[in-house]
Amino acid sequence: MKTTEKKCPICNGKKEQGKVTFTVDLGTNLIVIRDTPATVCSVCGEEWIGDEVAENIEAVVSEAKMKNRMIEVVNFSLEQKNNYTNNNFKEF
């Protein structure tokens, strides 16, 4: 999925850069990621997440799974910093 189009494919509204609260429901765990950079439609509110951001979300989700908390609320920008130090063992 491309996020580079300037117009919303749903309502043809204008896309704008913004931050959203991204929620991942795993059934047993709920992960809430605040301040996630995203493209948001100014008309219908549809959200798009870039590839790089999606990768970071995956890292946050797998970390939250390991902690096994029912609800994990994280701040995207803070979590990104932490990943630089915690990611060593994930390198292939």
Ligand SMILES: [Zn+2]
């Ligand atoms: Zn729209």
